[in-house]
Amino acid sequence: MPSSVPAPAPPAPPAAGPASPAPTAAERVYRHVKEGVLDRHYEGGTLLTEGGLADAVGVSRTPVREALLRLETEGLLKLYPKKGALVLPVSAQEIADVIETRLLVEEFTVLRAVPAPPALLERLEELLARQRRHAAEGDLAAMTAADRGFHAEIVRNAGNQILCRLYDQLRDRQLRMGVALLHAHPERVERTLAEHAEILAALRAGDAEAAAGAVRGHVSRVGELVRGPVR
Template sequence: MPASAAPPVTTTTTGGAPVKRPPAADRVYQHVKQGVLDRRYEGGTLLTEGELAEAVGVSRTPVREALLRLEVEGLIRLYPKKGALVRPVSAQEIADVVETRLLVEEHAVRKAVPAPPALLARLAELLAEQQVHAAAGRYAEAAVTDRHFHVEIVRSAGNEILSRLYEQLRDRQLRMGVAMMHAHPDRIARALAEHEEILDALAAGDAERAADVVHRHIGRVADLARGEVR
């Protein structure tokens, strides 16, 4: 049976309870994807099947399966007999993501008013977490928390189709967010301040002010990235 088709491996914890490990292809997929998102594998890096198989501890068959999935998602480009090239973040991709985010998030933040107490509490919690990560220089974690902040607002709009559309931007947002924080560490304080402004506007029930801050907040990403993130 090929390695990629093998069932999950069962291991045992110190307490004796069985724990199922993910299939080999899934482990490779997560390893490479996380490496791309947190910039361990930066744009332009060439990955080989042999190196990945050794890093994850699997055969080459599940590596090929995982790389095919990642190519479909647009994170890598496969080159026969050479390996997989991590695709750089392009200016066009940034522009497309920013345009889509503006359309979704300005609409969602208006619909979030009046904001329920649970939403305001969750946003305050995420803002505090992001401040801790940013202060410690944990940019990947800060980017994840940043995205969760915006996700909560989009979900609060109550439009399941919009939420699914927004979810499709997840990996691109995380990758861009980490890249921007590394390239512009001074931008982090400004982003946190804008999150505070969004939260204050929602708490005050001011939909237009919240939408205006969202517009400035997301638009500034395009301004900073233009010509600087390739």
């Protein structure tokens, strides 16, 4: 009689990668408060209490204190013992400093981006499409994040790591100011999309001076508007 052949063993399931560690209680509070400040759920001048945040996130007060201390070092809050944490309004000096730094960094890096590599143009087109989608949905916070990503992509393309780190340090301030600007000036949404399209068109055409002029005009106009009453 022919010998029986054992059936092949089923293939072993692919090994699962290491699971990401769950965020700590302090990290959860930190994210909750920071997102609330950046998307203007917590306006400048709002006083946050440890007890209120502990209840909102579902943690004890100890991680709340840790998170608030971290946010104070980032310049978003001012702690008052036994009272809570005040969400700091955006100051006129901070606005001026951010706009000035953006002009210096972005005009330099957009000149370095010409001739633009196809990968950069493709990424900018994708980010512009994302902005248009968020604008149509009325999600101004998401549109502002994609807006910031559009400019950051050009800065990263220059390959200067020091400039990249400097620009990244402006991220939270840019997001906060940008959301406030679009809420205060809803007509700015379509203008922002048009100005980004102008920057992209100049890069695609390989016109360095036009690209630099488009960036300079865009950031300057944002600066003029955002210097109004922004909280």
